[in-house]
Amino acid sequence: MKSKSFSNWTSYLYPAPALIMVLAFLVAPVIFVIFASFTDWDLLHPMKFVGLKNYLRIFTDPYLIISTRNTLIWVAMILLVPMLLGLLFAVFIKNIWFSNRMKTIFYIPLAISGAGIGVIWRWIFLRAGFLNAVLVSIGILGEPISWLLKIPENTFAMIVASTWQITGLNMILFLMGLQNIPTEVLEAAKIDGASEWRTFTSIILPLLKPITTIVVILNIIGSFKVFDIIWIMTAGGPARSSETLAVSMYKESFGLFRMGYGASISVVLSLIIFVIGIGYLRMVGRENR
């Protein structure tokens, strides 16, 4: 009996290091951020409890309203463009002889950091950058455009940069999904005389649902927390016009040192991602049942 209880006790030692790490570096900071979001913490003065003031401010702060709008644009565009492109590329390169090389080519941008992507695309979109040089030289533009200073063109320019980075990942995931579709089903459709389009819409797409769920969730989370590309390309400017919620959170916290307010933005952002993520997974689960 004694030996069993000892054995029970020691069994807790095995996950203990991991548990301590999770508690110290994940759970504790989360609790602290939630606590800080109800205070006016600014790193210098003692924290003062301010109730829901920070949360109420989010809904009246004009810059936060712009950030929220931009974040929604990012989510919508990232769900639309890189996902569709990823699916399209996956379908087209699946059966071509140099598909492995194509996979590598499309995957390379993902190996570059977000900051690196930002630097590359900033150089492309600058007034004296590559894009203007090409467009002016072939006569499409009379004079260069400051893409990163124009609203909302700057947000769309950054979405293009992000699309370049994540399309490869989406493509690889969709390729995995395509490879898992049983060939018998596709052959049966062929024998039944189904056209390529009909096979794609009635067989391939429904069978890709599990992988599509993963791609959608990854893209939603990614677009809500996008920061590095924006920070490098525009730093949220001009006039805070291209900020997303993640950038606003950083600016309020580490630019203006309104840590409490920044914490409240991060809590709201996390809640939005959590609710959308859970909602989407439930919806997919219901459909599958």
Added chain:
Amino acid sequence: MKKLFIWMLVVMFSASMLFLGIGCKKEAVAPAEEEVTEEEAPVEEEVEEAAPVEEEEVREDFSELGPLKLSTDKPGWQDGWDAVFAGFKEKTGIDVEMTGYTEIDTYIAAVKTGITTKEGPDVFTWWSNFKIADLAKEELLADISHLYEPIEGKYNPGILDSFSYDGIVYGAPVLIASWIMFYNKPVFEKYNLEEPKTWDEFISVCDTLKENEVTPIGFTIGGGWTSFFWFQQLLATNYPDAYYDICEGRKSWQSDEVKETFELWKNMFEKGYFSDPGIDLGNDLPPMFAKGEVGMTYCGDWFTSFFDAVELVGGTDYSMFVIPPYLEDRPKTVLYEAGPIVISENAQHKEAAEMFIEYWLSDEGQKIWSDTMNFISPRADVSAENLDPVKQKIATDVFGDPNAQLIVRFWEATLETITMPACASFDKFVLNPDSYVDVMAELDDMSSAAWEEFEAK
């Protein structure tokens, strides 16, 4: 047997954790040691070289008071830091361990959290006026007024005011930079232009450059913080009292002086004097200036380091002038920024920190810093003769001119919670100069809220 095995596992786990802990400690210490070794390597050489001269002097060894921990957001000035650290070590035997940050936001956060404890830096570079007041108000900075007593008169009292709060001096100057107009000398010579002495002459220079398809003034809002440049210049040089009143929350941003400033600035935009504001201050502007695509650019005199990067030679390829005020009865007025180095009130090596600041303020410390960095020393008896011709001209025309009125740069003259949001509002104006009335209202609301927040603390 099973019990023994479990015990062995527990012992192994404990041992590995212990080793891990020691390893971490060693790792944590190692970079600092390496950093010091690296930094001090040339020092030792210099000490060895200097030994025959120094042998006669009896030097006390204060090395046990250190090592001094110094943090800075200016790690790029490594040559200057190394030279001063070497001089300080030679004098006192104290090592200096420097931690440099390239990201300013991270630096501020690290300092603000560090200095509330003994774990933070002993000395660190900071910003003047309201930025220094923020920390002094919370009693996080050490009073260094007594270090100025033996050297009274060597430093301009106006500059020391920038480092003071409530009559106490907290900082020693690391950088004193004037905000002046740089111009491309070959371009000016090509179009027979001279340094303007009045606003009309300045406008005439802009017009001539414009007629010859040279963009008169390089200007950017690219990095999110540069849009205040011309607002501060136009308002502060013409209405200095109103400028300070507005910065310190005593006057409305919707006042006539601000309106006139925006209208003047708008007029300059309409005449096409400014470059595309989408260019980058550090990457695009210097090459454009070097190629003569841009004739002039207004910035702090630290901008010469960007000219160095594109191999422009001060005095040959470019020079400077003070922008004349728009109002005729105004004296020569120059915006300046003063960057201090301060001591944390909670410094672990406070005695060493005071010795370091004392050395920094000394004739020797200032000379080493000024010569290595090509910076104008704020200490009156440190000669500018080793500086490049443009810096010498600044030393004479700005800091050496008793009639020149020096005014604190906008960045330091107002609250931290006002500077960045104000830049966002100035961005709006730059993108649409007709929006200035709305921008003024927005600035007024933002400023009122920031002062309310400041006073509530």
